[in-house]
Amino acid sequence: MQTFNRSIHPGWLIIAPLLVLVVTLYLGPIMNILWLSFTDPEPGLGNYAKLGESDALLRIVWTTVRICIVTTLFSVGLGYSIAYAMVHCDQRQKNYMLTLLLVSFWISILVRTFSWLMLLGRKGLVNGTLENIGLIAEPIAFMRNELGVLIGMIHYMIPYAVLPLLVSMQSIDTRIMDASRNLGASGSQSFLRIYLPLTLPGLVASTLLVFILSLGFYVTPAVLGGGKVLMVAEYISVQLLVTLKWGTAAMLAALMLFGVLAMLWLMSKFMKLSTVFGGTTR
Numbered sequence: 001m002q003t004f005n006r007s008i009h010p011g012w013l014i015i016a017p018l019l020v021l022v023v024t025l026y027l028g029p030i031m032n033i034l035w036l037s038f039t040d041p042e043p044g045l046g047n048y049a050k051l052g053e054s055d056a057l058l059r060i061v062w063t064t065v066r067i068c069i070v071t072t073l074f075s076v077g078l079g080y081s082i083a084y085a086m087v088h089c090d091q092r093q094k095n096y097m098l099t100l101l102l103v104s105f106w107i108s109i110l111v112r113t114f115s116w117l118m119l120l121g122r123k124g125l126v127n128g129t130l131e132n133i134g135l136i137a138e139p140i141a142f143m144r145n146e147l148g149v150l151i152g153m154i155h156y157m158i159p160y161a162v163l164p165l166l167v168s169m170q171s172i173d174t175r176i177m178d179a180s181r182n183l184g185a186s187g188s189q190s191f192l193r194i195y196l197p198l199t200l201p202g203l204v205a206s207t208l209l210v211f212i213l214s215l216g217f218y219v220t221p222a223v224l225g226g227g228k229v230l231m232v233a234e235y236i237s238v239q240l241l242v243t244l245k246w247g248t249a250a251m252l253a254a255l256m257l258f259g260v261l262a263m264l265w266l267m268s269k270f271m272k273l274s275t276v277f278g279g280t281t282r
Contacts, residue, residue: 030257037254040247047251061255064232067146067221068214071153075210076203078154079161083202086162087169104159113223116152117143144226152220160213161206168202212260232256 037047050057086097119125120142127139142148172195180190196203218233225231232252239249 033250033253033257036246036250040250041245047247050248050251051255060230060232060235061252063146063230064215067149067153067229067231068211070150071157071214072207072211074150074154075157075161076165076206079158079206079210080165080199080203082158083162083165083169086166101159101162109156109219110223112156113152113220116148116155116224120148120151143224144228146225146229148224148226149221149229149231152224153214153217156220157210157214161210164205164209165199165202168199168205172198208263211263215256215259 038044040047051061052058082097082101086094089097117124121127122139122141122143124142126142127136130136131139142151176194176198177190180194181187185193216233217231218237221229221231222234236249236252239245239252
């Protein structure tokens with residue numbers, strides 16, 4: 001008994017109560033969702049079989065994946081440009097840009113979404129301005145379609161894309177770029193062959209973060225899509241609150257969870273995940 005007590009680090013005794021609480025409150029509901037996906041309304045794989053039987057369900061899943069991919073591409077691309085500018089500007093400008101970036105996290109997603117609704121509506125500021133200067137004869141349909149959803153989602157996700165990239169770029173020794181230019185490399189060659197590969201961990205982290213967060217978007221598609229762009233999160237809400245098909249909702253939630261875990265597993269085959277999220281390569 002004395003040998004067993006000595007083998008337990010005292011730190012585990014401190015975190016044990018919190019660990020039990022996290023397991024109970026986090027893993028418990030997840031296991032319950034998985035259980036419902038296989039048992040409601042009857043035991044078996046009936047809920048998962050609906051994916052191959054229902055064209056509507058497949059269309060919703062494909063719409064979600066397509067919108068998340070486009071959102072990720074634009075958010076990471078714009079985020080890379082912003083992070084690159086922040087790293088290479090002077091300290092005062094960098095502080096201003098960082099402040100604006102952090103302020104965006106304090107604004108509610110609901111406020112942002114309704115702001116876009118006011119800006120891009122048929123009688124909004126953008127359409128009104130374009131009509132007044134004669135560029136368009138009738139309002140452009142920015143809302144109640146995928147375009148409006150993408151605008152809202154990309155705008156919200158850009159700050160999340162910037163931060164991992166900014167951390168990655170700040171860790172690069174600028175003398176490496178100077179050495180490449182001294183050896184005769186052009187600016188584009190230095191960027192493509194040296195700078196871009198060095199920022200790959202941040203690029204991967206940014207892509208994973210944006211895509212995973214985009215999968216669960218609910219408010220933006222519901223408001224800017226106007227019911228015409230149905231994504232998985234909104235469909236899960238309908239199944240829970242309207243049709244009361246808990247098994248279908250649990251199945252879709254389980255698929256989203258498995259999809260995220262699969263992406264992390266696949267990424268671990270190509271690189272160490274600790275380096276992606278700020279750890280060391282050892």
